[in-house]
Amino acid sequence: MLTDKRPWLMAMLLVVLGAGGYVALDRSGVVDGVDGGSDGPVGITIPEEPTTRGSDEPMTTRVSVENSGTRVSVAVHTGERPWSEKLAVTLNGERIVLRRGEPAPDGSCRPEVRAVRSSLLTRLTYDRACVPDRDDETSARSGTVRASVRVDGGERVRARAALSERPNVVMIMVDDMRTDELRWMPNVRKLIGKQGVTFTNGFSGFPLCCPARASVLSGQLPHNHGVWSHQPPWGFSSFEDASTFPVWLQQSGYTTTYLGKYLNGYGREPRPGNNTGTSTQYVPPGWDRWLGSVDGGMPPGHPDDGGTYRFYDTTLNDNGFGYLPLQGEYQSRAYARLTGETLEELSGQDDPFFSYVSFTAPHHGGPRESDDPEGIVTPARPKSLWGAFDDVITEAPGADWDDPDRSDKPKILRRDLSEATLRKVLAATRQRAEALTVVDESVGRIIGTLRRTGELDDTMVLFTSDNGYFQGEQGRPQGKILPYEPSLRVPVLMRGPGIPRDEVRTDPFLSVDYASTFADLADVDPTTSVDGRSLLDVARLGDESDGDTWSRVVLTETQPTRAVQAATAAVDPVGSQTDDMLLAKISGLRTGRYLYTEHQPEPGDAKPGILVELYDVLEDPEQYDNLAIDPEYADLVDELSGVLAKARTCVGSECTEQLLPANLR
Incomplete structure (x- = not known):
């Protein structure tokens, strides 16, 4: 294992520019895209650099002209x-x-x-x-x-x-990735962030796979698209997919392709609006080429049976004409290969293309491996990477999270983690980094293909995650959903035509903003009401807000109470949207300075405990001190509660045009 007291310099010994135009970690550091047959662990040194090292936009007037469409x-x-x-x-x-x-x-x-x-x-x-x-x-x-x-x-x-064609778009999404895990992804930082902009305040307003992904596709908040969970009666079958951004782009002349994880339940659940059957051969509207990973729905013993979360046993729906099994091939590398083949086919055509690749990593998945910790979920990864981060990652991100007094917290946040549990979380943290290394290698190959085919300069490339993930913070060994920083925050990096190099943006980029941004880029109008904004001008020119805070309302939501979910499921087997559903169990606001939440108790809970939270995330980034119980903040709590009441029922322009009061910016 090579070491150096100056890791940002040491990284140059291990991170080299690959011949294909991507950053490959040398065999002495990490595998270069092919397993190579080695069964032993590989050592890695990663530069200790901040993930937001680019400069902010200059404080001068900037002008851009869009001359396409x-x-x-x-x-x-x-x-x-x-x-x-x-x-x-x-x-x-x-x-x-x-x-x-x-x-x-x-x-x-x-x-x-x-x-x-x-x-x-x-x-x-x-x-x-x-x-x-x-x-x-x-x-x-x-x-x-x-x-x-x-x-x-x-x-x-x-x-x-000059008059130009509309740009191509490649969207790369990963699953459950935290923003600080960009440390393990030099390709993403170098080839997208350094060549474009990094949004330091990317948020998943409902940090759970299915609701977040439905917001990305529809541009709508969960209380408008109605996907309240990743499980029946919500999930895939409850999503009305007739008007999503790929539909708008396809109708405007884009060639659209999809590869990888879709919405939870795709494959085993019925098609949207149906009560019976499966969706293993269903192709959602808007996609010219569909390779969605199915998760169940096959009869027992079917030779093509495979799953989204089986990293060496994935099956794709081959555009509604059968199946494409990837058995025996590590999923992330298979996705890189298939994406490269797709981009080769799309290159040089007259129509612009939109290509969406959705990796499962670093989400947990099988097969179960001999070094997996008990009681903690982890992703599978190539054996040549086992132990690669053991000397680099020495403690879990939440190992030093220690709230000295949790009496001001809701009941769900009052648990303590033992040293044994934190050691297991550390093992999972290392395995996630190993799985992300392969995704990062794949990103390098995708960028290399775009460069080699001559499409890179005409292509917008965006990298993000559906939601974040806990690794010990707030007393949560793992998971998401809850509206605290590790779960809410997602990486958002973008490069492409008109995007300046190596700059950061502090305006929030929300799950609902992708659809509007892509529609803006393609010069099309959404055919349904959307709750998000286009961030294209922000990416190209700079933040809307002066300073590191913002005027925009950022809403956070979760599922409703268990009682409401059960009552709704009993009435509608594919999910429904009732007045009760609009009131999430935990809803809140994230401003540039504060996190405010309101909790709904379960019916019959005689001791619901603390139901309102207020944290100053600038002064208290770990969110230890709940200011909502301090009488001095009563007026602020009342003001935030009023803003939240409007936000959690907003629709369309009511969402996009709602601004925070001046004193909350």
Whole structure:
């Protein structure tokens, strides 16, 4: 095992640039994409660098021009503060002046204007037929659009964009990954984060696989899409999938492909809206090429039987025409291979493509391995990686989490973890890192394929997770669902056309924002109401909010109480949406400074305990001190409770336009 007191330099001995354009960890450090037949453990040294080492956006005016699709847009980031008096935008010689407090000028060819007083971002969107031709014949022939912007009478800032095709998109999702686990993923950091932006406040508002993934696809909060759990009567069968972002993109001319884990219950549960049958050959709307992993639904002894959580025994639905078994091949590497083959096929075609690959790792799964700790779930991983992180990860992330007084906590947070349990959590932490190493290797190969086929410069690549995961924090050895930092937070990194390199964003990126962002990128309008926002301008230009806090309402939800779930399940075998369902057992708000939660007791619970929490996450990042029981914070609790009451029943624009009171930003 190589060691050095300066691990960021030592990493250069082990992390090298692979010939395919990806970062491969050397055989002396970690396997380079092929098992190689070694059964012994491999040592790894990872640089001890922060996962958000990029610079924040500069405090100057930035302008971007989007010149693809049926519309042309000019987005303006006004630097240190929102524009206060007037914003003058000249597009191909035609000038429009927006004045604060006055409506946008009328006219059949006036742009649609999105400008919020508290926002540093303003966007003007023009119908392409309304964009004036320039006198310059060269510009007219090339379709180049030129914009000039003056903010409150300041210096002109110019931008231009030639007419271009809409970009491709590759979305890479992992399962249950924490943000701090980016440490074990040098490819993701180097090839996506360093080449693009990292959102430091990615949140999964309902940190559970199925509800979170339904929010990603639909752009709706759980209280609107109705997927309240990963188990019947909710889960896959309860998701209305007729209008999701792949449907919108496909209808607009994108070629869409899907590979990997879908919604929990896919395969063994009936198709959406049905009460009987299975879904092993069901292809959800919107996908041209479908390779979703099925999880059950096969008759006993079926030769293609395989599962999403069987890392060496996965079966894919082959576009509704049978099955593609991956028996004997490690799932993450099989997904990298299949994604590469798909990208090779898509490269060079006239239509843009959207390719979604959804890895199961680091979610737990089989087969059970001889070094697995008892009573703790872990992912399977190639044997050549067993023990690779033993000298690197010396304690579980939550090993030093120690709230000295838990009397101010709800009952579910009052457990203590023994040293023996923490040792098991440490073993699981190491195994998760080993499984993520293979995903990171796969990301490198995907980027390498895009580069080799000439598609990389025209492709938006986004990496994220469905939710986070506990590893000892809050007295939770494992799991998610609860609205505390390790569970809520997810990595979000993005690179692609118009995205600056090596910058960070502190505005929140929510599960419901992916659909709107992809629709914006593809120049299409969602065909149903959505609760999320496009973060495309934020990614390209900078945060909407000045500083590291934000004005946006970030809602957290969980399942309703067990009594409500049971009553609803007895009435509707595929899930339903009732007034009772809208009241989650735990719902809350995450602002830039506070986490506020409200707990609903189970009916008949005579001693429900603490039901309201308030933590100052800036002063108390471990969330030890519940300020809600302090009378000095009574007014703040009342204010947050009022904001939450509106947020947990909001729909569409009510969600996107709801802003925090000024004192909560």
